[in-house]
Amino acid sequence: MIDPRLQTLRVLHRCGTVTATAEALHLTPSTVSQQLRQLAARLDLRLLEPVGRRVRLTPAALALLEHADALHAHWESAAAELAAHRRGGAGRLRFTSISTALATLVAPAAAQLRQQWPQAAVEISEDPAEDRHGLLLSGAADIAVVLPSPDSPPPDDRQFRQHPLLTEPQDLLVPDDHRLARRSPEAKDAQGTAGVTLADAAEDSWIRAGDPNDQHQLLLAACAAAGFTPRVAQAAVDWTAVASLVAHGFGICLIPRLARVPAGLPVTRVPLSGPHAPIRRILTCVRRGAEQQPLIAHGLAALQGAAAEYATSTQPWPATAA
Template sequence: MLNLDRLRTLYAVARHGSVSAAADGLHVTTSAVSQQLAKLERETGQQLLAKNGRGVRLTDAGRLLADHASRILSQVELAQADLEAQRGQAVGELVLGAFPTAARGLFPTALARLREEHPQLRAHLREMEPDESIPAVVRGDVDLAVVLDWYNKPLPVPDGLVKAPLLDDVADVAMPASHPLADRSVVDLEEFAGDEWVSWPKGEFCHDWLMLTLRGAGIEPRICHMAEEHHTQLALIAAGLGVAVAPRLGRGPIPSGVRVVPVRHTMRRHIYAAWRADADRRPSIRAAVEVLRATVVELGAAEEGEPGPS
């Protein structure tokens, strides 16, 4: 009989594209992956991997078995979901992915509540951007991801996933306290046409959104600095080095020397949870979504929040 763990290892190689990447995805060593695959080849009497330059590729037999493994593992997950649903309790392990400001702004409270309300559920947080977490959910490496898109730039969600809205997060413009617009109660993006901008790094979803939005406002952006963390962006602004878009969720205290001002035509991030449809019946998934929504209410939806101290 084929061993389920070895099938899972083969499927990981197929979806990640290499033994080392599969090892990272499975949180084991490359040696452990190689040993599992060697045992699987002995069990099947077939060569499943072949050398391909400095790496490996799946043979025809390997691809065939990996396709079966995908269906088998999906069926196993459905069985686990049904058993968990029959028991009616959130139990076992749940891996949660979230982008940084959600990880900071929602998850400390949500995870504490989840532990208190469901003591038999072991939840684990992985901080990752949406372009990492969505594929991780599809692969099965993450059970539920908290992701975002913007009011004018949707995030593509593959078939086979379910999503549920959590909140809309308002974004303001952050600027040095010495900026001519710093004392305004509301601003228009067009008023920053002559400013230098602090942005998220190139290639990130939010950087692409910023370019799209500024150009839509008739601004050809001059990006002078790029930083992934919002706290770093605000520190650069405090030093007088540019302006930035500053979402409210997880923003924390505003540094002295920085002012945040709402935009007349409100900019919003849509934040939602996403999980695999074949896990939809799992009480642990439902418990996590309920706790996240309760946390949004407890902390005060960012949509209704004040811009912050100035």
């Protein structure tokens, strides 16, 4: 219902290059370039200007983008109202999520959703190498479960609506024979803080654990706040592999409460205390206006229910719902 060339412009603004835009929209780069030229000719405006090997939107294009974002948000709301006139729960709902939330929150929420809406097709993907906000914008996903990062949209972004889902602490994962694994919770550091602080591990070797796009950024930010830069010696994404590296003495890491460690490995989770104890805020994100669509609204509600159930479940160090 809306000129698809406007959507191409929106995705280009997010992706930054014609090639990345073409990949996101499953088009060829020449098709993307042609659409943008046609749009510029239709409006009699210059929309792009070259900057090295990339392109930059002109002031006119940025002004157009504001209207395009408003149009698409309005269309999402219209689609939600029209969906209310249909019978049944037929449709497709696509989740994209960070791995730890996928296992603990998205999978049970999606299972509940399939029971409530048996005619709906529910798809779940981790997409570790993808820009999950870009997947939302291009229509490849409907609900993203993400961690905020320096590249994330702001809370008042015109294209996306975000909601807090869960706030969870980060723990240290260390070998069983590590000095911090044996430290008494009542022991105090040089500043008089009881328990183990992040600064207590400043001289250790670290593993770049989990998704480098968000989990590693959290480690760097937390260590900077604690007054040091971690010496990163190894890297692994899968938490089973990470735990094995820790168990074999290759370093320590930050591990979120949602992450599971295989039983039998000689590793210890050490809760962190003090003013710089890192936490992780998990968000849901949808296209602005899409949260009113029945299937997406039910998906968001199911996620909130799964997060609340997780937060109140019995576990060694329960996370708290945001």
